Amino acid sequence: MKQMTRSFVTAAALLAVMMAAGCQDKINYLRARGQLNNGVKAFQMADFPKAAEYFENAIELDPELLAARSYRASSYMMQYIPGGESADNSRVAEEALTGFAEVLRRDPNNELAMSSVASLYFNMKEFDKAKQAYRDLVEKFPANKDAHYTIGVIDWTQTYQPRLEVRASLGMKADDPGPIKDKKAREELAAKNLPLVEEGIKHLEKAVEIDPQYDAAMVYINLLYREQADVSEGKEEFEKYSEMADDWVQKALDTQKMKAEASTKEAF
Numbered sequence: 001m002k003q004m005t006r007s008f009v010t011a012a013a014l015l016a017v018m019m020a021a022g023c024q025d026k027i028n029y030l031r032a033r034g035q036l037n038n039g040v041k042a043f044q045m046a047d048f049p050k051a052a053e054y055f056e057n058a059i060e061l062d063p064e065l066l067a068a069r070s071y072r073a074s075s076y077m078m079q080y081i082p083g084g085e086s087a088d089n090s091r092v093a094e095e096a097l098t099g100f101a102e103v104l105r106r107d108p109n110n111e112l113a114m115s116s117v118a119s120l121y122f123n124m125k126e127f128d129k130a131k132q133a134y135r136d137l138v139e140k141f142p143a144n145k146d147a148h149y150t151i152g153v154i155d156w157t158q159t160y161q162p163r164l165e166v167r168a169s170l171g172m173k174a175d176d177p178g179p180i181k182d183k184k185a186r187e188e189l190a191a192k193n194l195p196l197v198e199e200g201i202k203h204l205e206k207a208v209e210i211d212p213q214y215d216a217a218m219v220y221i222n223l224l225y226r227e228q229a230d231v232s233e234g235k236e237e238f239e240k241y242s243e244m245a246d247d248w249v250q251k252a253l254d255t256q257k258m259k260a261e262a263s264t265k266e267a268f
Contacts, residue, residue, distance in 0.1 A: 032061035035068070049075075055069075070113060077120055109140060111144070145207040145214060148204065148207040148210070149214065155197065159197060163189060166180060166186075179237075226242065229241035
């Protein structure tokens with residue numbers, strides 16, 4: 001009888017402990033979502049440091065609350081100042097990258113987190129990392145037109161300045177007619193730039209395929225064809241790529257005009 005009593009008491013105690021733990025989990029669950037809601041309000045008010053604190057609290061209460069992790073990383077990203085070189089600016093960038101990495105570890109197909117990482121690297125001017133991040137993004141989400149577009153922008157950025165430097169070294173101004181005169185310099189530059197030009201045009205054309213009114217992508221296709229023109233073998237090839245660039249300028253202008261007219265009609 002005594003043995004049965006002891007067993008009953010032990011079982012009751014264990015049940016009480018389990019119930020208490022369950023109640024605490026429920027309390028933490030509710031408190032975590034309260035912190036999440038407070039963080040969202042602060043985020044919407046652009047108080048990003050305070051928002052990050054709320055989201056950190058939510059994560060401590062419920063480590064599996066993915067929305068809190070995503071918002072926390074975004075709060076740090078919003079504090080980052082592109083081009084800023086201070087220690088605090090670098091810290092918030094690293095906090096954002098670490099936060100998004102944790103989101104992606106738990107949810108590898110999180111398109112927003114992937115896009116945010118790529119965008120942050122782009123703003124940090126770490127173009128090689130940004131481009132790879134955008135490549136990873138379009139591999140999983142091929143319809144992401146902005147990712148295709150930004151790859152093209154990076155490719156142009158990585159070809160434009162080296163071309164100007166070669167021109168300057170040869171005494172050519174930016175607006176002097178091309179192609180680059182010195183054969184050796186031209187061929188060396190072509191070996192570096194043409195793969196980037198081809199990649200950029202491919203992705204920009206994909207962006208236009210996804211959105212036929214993507215006039216910004218059309219502008220960059222024009223710019224990349226001008227990069228290709230300047231490393232052409234002769235005048236005839238230079239003029240061919242220049243004309244292709246001009247065609248894309250006209251497409252961009254026509255698209256902008258069409259969009260403006262449509263917007264005016266909607267207004268009335």
